[in-house]
Amino acid sequence: MADLQSCRVLVTPRSFGRHDPQLKTELEATVGEVIYNPFGRPLTSSEVQELLPGCDAYIAGVDAISRAALEAADRLRVIARYGVGVDRVDLEAAREKGIVVTNTPGANSTSVAELTIGLMLSLARMIPLANQETRGGKPPRIQGVSLEGKVVGLLGLGAIGKRVAHRLQGFDCTVLAYDPAVDAATAQEVGAVLCSQEEVVTKSDFLSLHVPVLPETRGMVNASFLAQMKPGAFLINTARGELIDEVALFEALKSGHLRGAALDAFAQEPPSEDNPLFSLPQVIATPHMGAHTDGATNAMGWVALRDCLAVLRGEEPIHRVV
Numbered sequence: 001m002a003d004l005q006s007c008r009v010l011v012t013p014r015s016f017g018r019h020d021p022q023l024k025t026e027l028e029a030t031v032g033e034v035i036y037n038p039f040g041r042p043l044t045s046s047e048v049q050e051l052l053p054g055c056d057a058y059i060a061g062v063d064a065i066s067r068a069a070l071e072a073a074d075r076l077r078v079i080a081r082y083g084v085g086v087d088r089v090d091l092e093a094a095r096e097k098g099i100v101v102t103n104t105p106g107a108n109s110t111s112v113a114e115l116t117i118g119l120m121l122s123l124a125r126m127i128p129l130a131n132q133e134t135r136g137g138k139p140p141r142i143q144g145v146s147l148e149g150k151v152v153g154l155l156g157l158g159a160i161g162k163r164v165a166h167r168l169q170g171f172d173c174t175v176l177a178y179d180p181a182v183d184a185a186t187a188q189e190v191g192a193v194l195c196s197q198e199e200v201v202t203k204s205d206f207l208s209l210h211v212p213v214l215p216e217t218r219g220m221v222n223a224s225f226l227a228q229m230k231p232g233a234f235l236i237n238t239a240r241g242e243l244i245d246e247v248a249l250f251e252a253l254k255s256g257h258l259r260g261a262a263l264d265a266f267a268q269e270p271p272s273e274d275n276p277l278f279s280l281p282q283v284i285a286t287p288h289m290g291a292h293t294d295g296a297t298n299a300m301g302w303v304a305l306r307d308c309l310a311v312l313r314g315e316e317p318i319h320r321v322v
Helices: 022-030 045-051 067-071 091-096 109-125 127-135 159-171 184-189 197-203 223-228 246-254 294-312
Strands: 008-011 033-036 057-060 078-081 100-102 151-155 174-178 206-209 233-237 258-263 283-285
Touching: 022 033, 022 294, 045 067, 057 294, 067 091, 078 294, 091 100, 100 294, 109 127, 109 159, 109 206, 109 233, 109 258, 109 283, 109 294, 151 159, 151 197, 159 174, 174 197, 197 223, 223 246, 246 258
Parallel strands: 008 033, 008 057, 057 078, 078 100, 151 174, 151 206, 206 233, 233 258, 258 283
Antiparallel strands: none
């Protein structure tokens, strides 16, 4: 068995161990040295490059882990992604250096699904605007939208999409879904009807994104895509900001073609305070907080920790990506 007391581990997710201190206790008792995020935010490629030399393992948040950063890693054996997305990790560079990459599929699915439902309701009833105006002494007369009787579309019916569909069953709405990796019977189990992507986009009153960032999905929500959406529809994104052309979305909202959008992810994170989308009252913005609940952070922490330590011990991790 490898001597883990000689190992140094870099941990960058700010919520690691926040709700379950035993995570840090176990890691610190098992390895020789733990380095925690000194910046208090996701790391840039140059910051990762600065911290990786001398590290044997890396429990990683949504940092930019580029080829340049990995070239500086002289001892790194494993990147344990604290979350499911690995689009910010240069997987080919990791593979070339023999660095194992793992993730935590399903660990945050329930929390992200709950936020998705919350954002749908917030858009439908304009809750943030109503709160702001009422506190300012100008209680507005807001005409909301009911979920009952509406069509909710889900692009992606993986772990998160399934949980969203299941939770929508109590709202008496129609749920349409597109996911080429899912069959009709599986969709039916969670109360969704499997359709083509075009049908989902054109028929939905609420359209929610639950797809990973891949070459074919990056920037998929562009001007053409938005033009196909039902006039007066709402867009919800709790997946990745890279899925959306934000300039095109701004135009679709400003023109009134879309009634509103709720975004938990942006192309640039954290987003700039002068992002044009923030000038629109029909936009709800949250700080990529879908996985920021006690249940999700605990689950992600333990899955990432177990796979990280497994690789350091020379064992096969459960959730290997490369």
